[in-house]
Amino acid sequence: MVTVEPHERFSGIYWITLEDGIRRLATISFAPGIKVYGEITVNIGDKEYRVWNPYRSKLAASILKEVSLMPIKPGSKVLYLGASTGTTVSHVSDIVGDQGIVYAVEFAPRVARELIEKVVKYRSNVIPIYQDATQPHNYSALLDEVDIIYCDIAQPQQAKPLADNADLYLADGGSIMLAIKAMSIDVTKEPSETYKKEMKILEQRGFNIIDAIHLEPYDKDHAMITARYSRKSS
Amino acid sequence: MRANLIVSIFGLHAFDDDGKNIANQTFKGKPEEIAEKLLKLNEGEPIEELSQILDTLTKNNINDLVIPNESLGKATNALSFKGSLSINRNIARLNSVIKDLALKSGWINTMEEYFSIKRAITLEMSRILIRKAQSKRDQSILQAINAIDEINKTVNNIVGRIKEWYGLYFPEINNIIRDNELYVKLVRDIVYREDYNSDKLKNLGLKPDLIDKLEKSANTSVGAELADEDLETIKKLAEEAIRMYEMRSELEKYVDNAMSEVAPNIKGLVGPTIGARLIALAGGLEKLAKMPSSTIQVLGAEKALFRALRFGSKPPKHGVIYQYIIVHTSPKWQRGKISRALAGKLSIAAKIDFFSGRDVSEHLKKELEQKINLIKKTAAAPPIKKIEKETKTQPRIKERPQKFKGKKKR
Numbered sequence: 001m002v003t004v005e006p007h008e009r010f011s012g013i014y015w016i017t018l019e020d021g022i023r024r025l026a027t028i029s030f031a032p033g034i035k036v037y038g039e040i041t042v043n044i045g046d047k048e049y050r051v052w053n054p055y056r057s058k059l060a061a062s063i064l065k066e067v068s069l070m071p072i073k074p075g076s077k078v079l080y081l082g083a084s085t086g087t088t089v090s091h092v093s094d095i096v097g098d099q100g101i102v103y104a105v106e107f108a109p110r111v112a113r114e115l116i117e118k119v120v121k122y123r124s125n126v127i128p129i130y131q132d133a134t135q136p137h138n139y140s141a142l143l144d145e146v147d148i149i150y151c152d153i154a155q156p157q158q159a160k161p162l163a164d165n166a167d168l169y170l171a172d173g174g175s176i177m178l179a180i181k182a183m184s185i186d187v188t189k190e191p192s193e194t195y196k197k198e199m200k201i202l203e204q205r206g207f208n209i210i211d212a213i214h215l216e217p218y219d220k221d222h223a224m225i226t227a228r229y230s231r232k233s234s
Numbered sequence: 235m236r237a238n239l240i241v242s243i244f245g246l247h248a249f250d251d252d253g254k255n256i257a258n259q260t261f262k263g264k265p266e267e268i269a270e271k272l273l274k275l276n277e278g279e280p281i282e283e284l285s286q287i288l289d290t291l292t293k294n295n296i297n298d299l300v301i302p303n304e305s306l307g308k309a310t311n312a313l314s315f316k317g318s319l320s321i322n323r324n325i326a327r328l329n330s331v332i333k334d335l336a337l338k339s340g341w342i343n344t345m346e347e348y349f350s351i352k353r354a355i356t357l358e359m360s361r362i363l364i365r366k367a368q369s370k371r372d373q374s375i376l377q378a379i380n381a382i383d384e385i386n387k388t389v390n391n392i393v394g395r396i397k398e399w400y401g402l403y404f405p406e407i408n409n410i411i412r413d414n415e416l417y418v419k420l421v422r423d424i425v426y427r428e429d430y431n432s433d434k435l436k437n438l439g440l441k442p443d444l445i446d447k448l449e450k451s452a453n454t455s456v457g458a459e460l461a462d463e464d465l466e467t468i469k470k471l472a473e474e475a476i477r478m479y480e481m482r483s484e485l486e487k488y489v490d491n492a493m494s495e496v497a498p499n500i501k502g503l504v505g506p507t508i509g510a511r512l513i514a515l516a517g518g519l520e521k522l523a524k525m526p527s528s529t530i531q532v533l534g535a536e537k538a539l540f541r542a543l544r545f546g547s548k549p550p551k552h553g554v555i556y557q558y559i560i561v562h563t564s565p566k567w568q569r570g571k572i573s574r575a576l577a578g579k580l581s582i583a584a585k586i587d588f589f590s591g592r593d594v595s596e597h598l599k600k601e602l603e604q605k606i607n608l609i610k611k612t613a614a615a616p617p618i619k620k621i622e623k624e625t626k627t628q629p630r631i632k633e634r635p636q637k638f639k640g641k642k643k644r
Contacts (some may be wrong), residue, residue: 140326
């Protein structure tokens with residue numbers, strides 16, 4: 001018996017229980033009939049639910065690990081740095097729906113191509129930006145103010161580009177989510193050097209850290225940082 | 235007077251320091267055309283609209299411009315703007331005002347329209363940029379595949395030398411081990427005849443029947459005795475050969491990856507190696523994409539092709555695509571037909587790879603399989619030889635020039 005119920009804290013996200021009795025996260029597909037990464041899809045009523053795999057998506061992993069704040073909701077305007085092939089982007093697109101928008105920034109040709117062919121093509125709320133996320137001033141013509149920046153760029157230094165993007169595009173009081181390399185399970189107790197440095201940069205650039213959770217067992221070497229941004233008047 | 239100049243998807247806009255809009259120069263045309271203009275600005279190249287708005291600003295005594303990024307500065311400099319330029323990245327924030335401006339001034343009627351236009355433009359921009367980034371890589375593929383071929387030649391030479399040299403010491407092994415790579419591994423790891431025992435050979439992953447044979451022949455070998463120093467030198471040579479094999483497989487991996495990025499459809503049809511050879515022979519993906527399929531069919535058989543054109547011999551049926559397994563395993567009378575079908579599909583694949591980049595290789599493969607199955611059915615039996623010679627097309631030169639072969643016999 002397949003059942004579905006809304007997530008108790010975050011709107012646009014659902015718990016779906018499949019025949020095997022296991023509860024899984026899911027989102028309502030914004031592009032029904034199109035699979036992005038071989039995910040399970042279930043039709044209930046007139047909606048198609050896409051099961052959200054936490055091993056493939058750090059955002060799903062954070063939700064399962066009880067992140068205290070997950071700002072992405074229906075109608076959100078999200079700047080997504082490091083969109084890759086669009087696994088997580090597709091679910092973010094599901095959540096924000098037709099009133100929201102996702103700016104997906106990716107700079108590696110092969111993955112960007114896949115992102116466009118598999119995700120952007122079928123989703124009118126995703127705007128692709130093939131640019132280097134560390135040079136945010138170069139795509140100012142294509143972007144408006146956003147409420148949330150989600151950052152998952154595979155680089156050791158992420159805080160600086162994230163803050164640079166926030167200065168140009170993030171609304172005052174907006175939130176960020178940052179997937180960061182963190183080797184130890186309890187990032188707050190034994191943080192690595194990189195991690196400490198990055199945190200410091202974030203605090204200097206006007207972010208108030210709300211939450212830092214490790215994504216074990218879904219992702220062994222990443223933590224998810226959530227923070228709020230208060231713009232310094234320059 | 236100072237003004238901030240920014241670019242949006244609608245055009246170029248100037249604001250004064252209080253955020254009041256003082257001048258606009260809007261883009262006309264389809265999203266595709268606007269994408270081209272924005273890309274030009276990104277590259278730092280001037281466009282018509284920029285020169286127009288600069289004129290307007292100069293007329294209004296504005297000689298101090300603030301711009302959001304370097305590329306816009308480059309483009310402005312190229313138009314020999316008289317005033318001073320300064321970069322302030324934060325004015326990128328002014329773009330949030332543009333939406334309302336666009337609605338008020340009637341460039342768009344609804345917010346939905348704004349986003350759909352923006353999406354069409356960014357899609358087109360991304361596609362153009364990705365295509366550009368990809369097409370540069372085809373030159374690397376070309377070099378890598380040529381390097382693989384050169385390594386093959388070199389390594390075969392060296393292995394031949396090792397076989398001859400080591401054959402002095404242990405001639406029987408040449409008939410037992412046929413695989414060159416395995417041969418040099420044995421030379422490197424074992425070297426001495428008395429060390430060919432089953433334990434060592436098992437560790438190297440040989441089959442039991444080979445192990446038996448090797449052990450027996452090593453014990454009863456008729457080879458000459460070589461000094462340790464000689465054998466060590468052979469061993470060093472073998473090490474070198476193995477390094478080359480390793481390099482070769484690394485290059486093959488590289489080509490495989492690069493091919494999925496640059497030419498997924500060609501790779502899907504014939505695999506990375508043949509695909510890369512085609513790109514190399516054509517001199518790049520763009521050239522391959524612009525070739526007729528008849529040319530693709532005989533790429534790599536230029537010698538035979540031009541011989542055919544000049545002297546009227548039989549034209550070749552296939553170039554490198556002969557390496558495609560179905561071509562060279564089919565009976566002779568079907569090969570030409572299959573090559574033609576394959577070349578046709580390859581030419582479509584190359585065009586899709588270069589011009590759009592969608593991966594439809596599965597679909598192309600299916601179509602090709604159907605075609606080949608049809609050929610296998612209709613041309614199952616060899617054609618009946620005609621006794622009368624058909625009139626061939628008249629070659630341009632009747633006779634093949636006779637090579638002078640020394641003295642004529644009387």
